[in-house]
Amino acid sequence: MNVRRSILIVDDHQSIRDPLATFMRRYDFDVDTACDGLAMRQLLKDRSYDLIILDVMLPGEDGLSLCGFVAEHIGTPVILLTAMTDQADRVAGLEIGADDYVLKPFDPRELVARVRSVLRRGARRRADDAAQAAPTADVSAEKRYTFEGWSFDLTTRELQDPNLSPVPLTTAEFHLLRALLENPNRVLSRQQLMDLTQREGDAFFDRSIDTQISRLRKKLESDPRQPRMLKTVRGDGYLLAARNISLAP
Template identity: 65%
Template sequence: MAEINDNASYLCSFEGSMEARPRILIVDDDTDIREALSTYLLRFDFDVEAVCNGKEMRQRLEDRTYSLIILDVMLPGENGLSLCKHAAETLGLPVILLTAMTEQADRVVGLEIGADDYVVKPFDPRELVARIRSVLRRVAAKEDRKEAAAEERTDSCAYRFSGWRFDVSARELRSPAQEDIPISTAEFHLLKALVENANRILSRSQLLDLTQRSEAITFDRSIDSQISRLRKKLEADPKRPNLLKTVRGDGYMLATRVTRI
């Protein structure tokens, strides 16, 4: 590793104001590299821990969560490639490999088994910091895209059950006779919770949580009133419901097959 000095101070301000300090785990059997790299990375607003082999790495991963692993390929005992595969496939953790290997084929193997990047020894620590930042940005962007896609799927979905069509994105309820049935905001959230948990008994407290009304006191009977109003809209005979059933002593259940469309 190149000599660590102060000429990389310009990097300290680069993304140094992140809301959460990334936690980095260094895995290297070289004491000098572990200690020097740990000290260096602390200057860039990282939380840093270091271990010397795969056994200690696995123990740490059982106890704590990390943002990224810096992993030496050549380790005593279990090698870095095996550990990289475990971290990437089992835990979904980003990994930067430290390797003395110069053959391109060896580096490709590391990338193929799940490494996000690699740095060849000896390396300039400024380069490693830049690569850490780059990997963390890519991971954050990927998570943002996944969350956005999940929200889009949730917002754009619709359901069919017993001839009814419930459009979540449009907040529309259409009867088997193709009539639009008006529903209040409270009824919408309640029906959404029931539809998404069809044929499952939900207690009043669970329904309060699922309808985002966890602030209500535990003996709040408003769920009963909302169920009653929904039955008047969904049931042919609200007094003898076939869809929104009461499970005495346990709660309520939407007893029908639901299909997402």
């Protein structure tokens, strides 16, 4: 028996919000709706959702601010609905924490497909989390990276800052940091990073790497706007320029 997945649709236009909710219910989703950020925050206090469909242009608190709040405090996947056609604006949405975006006007069937894709990725990450957390008898295989006072345990997936404080990582961030540490001082393109970090069947597009890099910078860098370790090589990709990288059992 399939479990119905819960979705919250946030859009100030009732002419979009209500028909979309009806359409999504036809595909066996459990759907709630909100007309603005205040209503959305109230619903999130009362229940959790598997995914949020969030309009960018909302009255009051806009969708980008709400998306950042969800990414930082809740972790629910977000698909942005946006009329912004500029690539830089769409990338900004991804960098702030969105998992995907759909341009308005949109075909609701495409939105359903993207919702299913994001939910599948989330299910694979949870399965990967469970596999990573499972006990293993091969204690000798435990390894730990150290770099510039940081400590990154590949077995427990724990990252500690130079003050020995734990820094939580998502599954995607864990795989990305590992790939960068395995290729220090080497420029890696988006495609190379996707090949190194994604399991077979994942449907990430290359800009999602930008999103994960941005999130990782916020955790590693004292000033993410002027990164010292995790650098962008314009037109080529990304480079981990951390010093004193070592790997030990």
